[in-house]
Amino acid sequence: MKAISYRRYGGPEVLEYGDRPDPRVGPDKVLVEVRAAAVNPVDWKAQAGYLDTIFDTVFPVIPGWDVSGVVVQPGVSVPEFAVGDEVMGYVREDVLCHGTFAEYVAAPVRTLARKPRNLGFEEAAALPLAGLTAYQVLHRPLRVRSGDTVLVHAASGAVGSMAVQIARHLGARVIGASRDEGQDRVRELGAEPVPYGDGFRDRVRELAPHGVDAALDTVGGQVLKDSAALLAPEGRLASIADGEVLTMGGHYFWVRPDPADLTALAELAEQGVLTVRVAKSFPLEQAADAQRANMEGGLHGKVVVTVGRAR
Incomplete structure (x- = not known):
């Protein structure tokens, strides 16, 4: 699959676009075809090594924790989702390695919920972490x-x-x-x-x-x-x-993945209580530019990376 990754700590200049192995789908994971992934400050802070005392890091690292996409394979112990389900997630694990800036991500089921029906993939990707x-x-x-x-x-x-x-x-x-x-x-x-x-x-x-x-x-x-x-x-x-x-x-306070809370957010979005604003979007291969835009700030909305058919 195509993905963004980095082999050493640093700024946007260390990001590389290229081929990475397809993720393995463990029993409690869900293989998601990524349509969009939002950029968050924690992405470039982790990439700079600021979270090195909190997370183990296995290089090369695919960055990104926010995602929206379509289920292509649920793990053998995952009855919650089926092929074709549209989902969003805050895909944070205990090790920095397999993130969401890629064509596919194997997301733990505890990090996912169904995408709000009234949001596009870009908006849905911008919702989970924030x-x-x-x-x-x-x-x-x-x-x-x-x-x-x-x-x-x-x-x-x-x-x-x-x-x-x-x-x-x-x-x-x-x-x-x-x-x-x-x-x-x-x-x-x-x-x-x-x-x-x-x-x-x-x-x-x-x-x-x-x-x-x-x-x-x-x-x-x-x-x-x-x-x-x-x-x-x-x-x-x-x-x-x-x-x-x-x-x-x-x-x-540190946020944590929680499918019940994520489902509650989806319901609030569907009720019109929550609106999500996307300020800028970039194709996957321009993820370094997306990260720079997030670092510069001043935007009233999220920066999103689009993948595949979300473009």
């Missing part, structure tokens, strides 16, 4: 419920935009922090936009004088400190970006 992160952090450590006031950082970004929509669906009032250029997107999603910069805390306090019930930090550093300072007395704090949150009594 959507699961927002869904899980809002439901678990932050325990967001109807009537809460929730502060979401980088609210026009991938995770932030998902968090705004899900929190609104849960009945929460959402204050969405973003750069100036993201304000219209935040408002469109149903949040009250607040720009970053001098006076940020005061602007949030004007909207929530008694503090916010929950704050989701997606940036770290000063943003995390601002979040802690803006909490109500019993407010909950979580960060997906900065482990210092633990010293503030908050939660440091």
